[in-house]
Amino acid sequence: MIRCISCGAEYALDEIIYTCKECGSILEVECSPDVSKDVFSCRKSTMWKYKEFMPVDQSKIVSLEEGGTPFVRCQKLGEDLGVDLYVKVEGSNPTGSFKDRGMSVGITKAVELGVDTVGCASTGNTSASLAAYAARAGKRCVVLLPAGKVALGKLAQAMFHGADVISIKGNFDEALEAITALALQGQLYLLNSVNPFRLEGQKSIGFEIVDDLGWQSPDRIILPVGNAGNISAIWKGVNEFYNAGFIDELPMMTGIQAEGAAPIYNAVKNGKKDIIPVENPETVATAIRIGAPVSATKALRAIYDSNGLAETVTDDEILNAQKLLARTEGIGVEPASAASIAGLKKLVETGKVDKGEKVVCIVTGHLLKDPNTAINACEKPVEVEADINALSRIITGK
Numbered sequence: 315m316i317r318c319i320s321c322g323a324e325y326a327l328d329e330i331i332y333t334c335k336e337c338g339s340i341l342e343v344e345c346s347p348d349v350s351k352d353v354f355s356c357r358k359s360t361m362w363k364y365k366e367f368m369p370v371d372q373s374k375i376v377s378l379e380e381g382g383t384p385f386v387r388c389q390k391l392g393e394d395l396g397v398d399l400y401v402k403v404e405g406s407n408p409t410g411s412f413k414d415r416g417m418s419v420g421i422t423k424a425v426e427l428g429v430d431t432v433g434c435a436s437t438g439n440t441s442a443s444l445a446a447y448a449a450r451a452g453k454r455c456v457v458l459l460p461a462g463k464v465a466l467g468k469l470a471q472a473m474f475h476g477a478d479v480i481s482i483k484g485n486f487d488e489a490l491e492a493i494t495a496l497a498l499q500g501q502l503y504l505l506n507s508v509n510p511f512r513l514e515g516q517k518s519i520g521f522e523i524v525d526d527l528g529w530q531s532p533d534r535i536i537l538p539v540g541n542a543g544n545i546s547a548i549w550k551g552v553n554e555f556y557n558a559g560f561i562d563e564l565p566m567m568t569g570i571q572a573e574g575a576a577p578i579y580n581a582v583k584n585g586k587k588d589i590i591p592v593e594n595p596e597t598v599a600t601a602i603r604i605g606a607p608v609s610a611t612k613a614l615r616a617i618y619d620s621n622g623l624a625e626t627v628t629d630d631e632i633l634n635a636q637k638l639l640a641r642t643e644g645i646g647v648e649p650a651s652a653a654s655i656a657g658l659k660k661l662v663e664t665g666k667v668d669k670g671e672k673v674v675c676i677v678t679g680h681l682l683k684d685p686n687t688a689i690n691a692c693e694k695p696v697e698v699e700a701d702i703n704a705l706s707r708i709i710t711g712k
């Protein structure tokens with residue numbers, strides 16, 4: 315069953331619908347399987363380990379073995395910050411971001427429904443992922459990207475997997491409005507995160523964190539927030555495991571936004587249940603360069619209901635955290651992902667996160683997604699003849 319999160323109106327699982335016909339609000343898929351957690355233990359470590367919680371026809375699953383990503387204890391960084399820190403490395407998914415979890419379920423749904431064309435608007439990773447999964451399922455794929463604002467690696471993926479890539483003279487919010495209109499005309503099946511099946515896949519991040527911690531909730535989960543689907547999905551996941559009796563505590567959901575694109579943060583700061591869109595969002599972290607997050611209502615509920623937090627970070631703080639994580643723990647992430655680490659640092663420094671908390675930071679995408687930003691943040695390699703004396707002068711600094 316699909317249910318409106320505002321008025322409770324109900325829709326069938328096989329209806330193609332993105333927002334409530336009664337009130338216009340966003341939708342959510344209901345899921346409460348009767349299953350023991352013992353069934354998971356002998357299964358392969360992908361997100362389909364928890365298939366009972368995935369509302370699709372299991373004979374039609376389209377998968378690249380997404381999920382089951384590294385859950386890395388960061389002792390050095392954690393000790394520096396005074397928390398018990400774990401990092402969930404979503405860059406290790408097949409196309410290098412957590413979007414693959416949502417697309418596996420979303421494309422499986424597209425196969426079930428028998429649609430021939432799928433589409434999305436994207437800051438980059440959604441299009442990279444959709445292009446790959448559409449190729450695997452044999453579907454035509456149309457993606458709208460904000461011109462000049464998509465990181466190189468993501469663009470390369472969308473193009474290489476054979477999507478019809480269209481560059482929009484506008485930002486992500488405008489591209490999403492356009493593709494949504496096309497979807498409502500029936501020209502394509504929309505796989506942005508307004509599609510509630512996307513979040514069904516992404517909720518598996520919550521499942522895995524709990525499983526990785528030995529069937530325990532962390533004190534806090536921190537992640538970057540753009541269109542606000544992922545924070546909503548993870549909250550849904552941990553709640554489903556809570557309701558199933560697998561855990562008896564819930565984490566404080568903590569969303570981090572870039573200072574130039576912070577509608578969720580602004581709403582939380584003012585105790586509001588709705589956002590005011592940011593007109594011209596701007597940040598180096600292009601994956602969260604979003605002014606009108608579609609899942610804002612769900613995300614705000616997640617933050618309020620979990621006694622969580624929202625915070626902003628500057629572009630400099632993001633880039634510094636990206637380098638810090640790469641150089642103290644060996645984990646390479648794209649700028650948006652580093653917002654979670656930058657946010658944790660700021661929240662510890664301002665005393666909003668307590669010392670000793672068990673914190674999971676979700677790093678959402680791989681370093682190589684945005685090679686230009688990575689290279690610009692470093693000094694150029696020295697060029698020298700392949701001569702041992704010249705080399706030794708450089709290495710010894712003499």
Ligand SMILES: *Cc1c(COP(=O)(O)O)cnc(C)c1O
Binds near residue numbers: 412
């Ligand atoms: C999509 C994405 C985000 C933002 O996730 P939302 O669900 O839109 O809030 C953050 N980081 C990366 C790398 C992404 O691809």
Ligand SMILES: [Zn+2]
Binds near residue numbers: 338
């Ligand atoms: Zn409704």
